[in-house]
Amino acid sequence: MENPGKRATQWLQSLQNSTPTPILSWLDHSNITNFFESFALRGIHVQQITHGRLFCTFTVPPRLVEENGHWRAAALMTLVDDVCGAVIITCDLPLKVSVDYNVSYISPVKVQA
Numbered sequence: 001m002e003n004p005g006k007r008a009t010q011w012l013q014s015l016q017n018s019t020p021t022p023i024l025s026w027l028d029h030s031n032i033t034n035f036f037e038s039f040a041l042r043g044i045h046v047q048q049i050t051h052g053r054l055f056c057t058f059t060v061p062p063r064l065v066e067e068n069g070h071w072r073a074a075a076l077m078t079l080v081d082d083v084c085g086a087v088i089i090t091c092d093l094p095l096k097v098s099v100d101y102n103v104s105y106i107s108p109v110k111v112q113a
Helices: 004-017 030-041 073-090
Strands: 045-050 053-057
Touching (some): 004 030, 004 045, 004 073, 045 073, 053 073
16 A cells, blocks of 8 residues: 555655646536646645644735735635645545535635745
């Protein structure tokens, strides 16, 4: 059996390296998902991964910054959702689908230039 940490790292890499397809197809929603995940995750670096824990670094690129200098909330939640999915993989558990997120932000994340 393959190491769950290695599987989690490979999964995150596959999400960020998938070829973004900006054409929205009503018949195939995987293109939409791949576009947004790749767009939001490209540049994430896994530093350390163990059972139930993943440390990574991510520098917010200009494509994910709003005109006012804040990190786009949807991009932040995409990253959180996918990193949490990778942590689930480290525990050798099956992935489930995130159906509903209810997030209350205290304040926007200001990106430093």
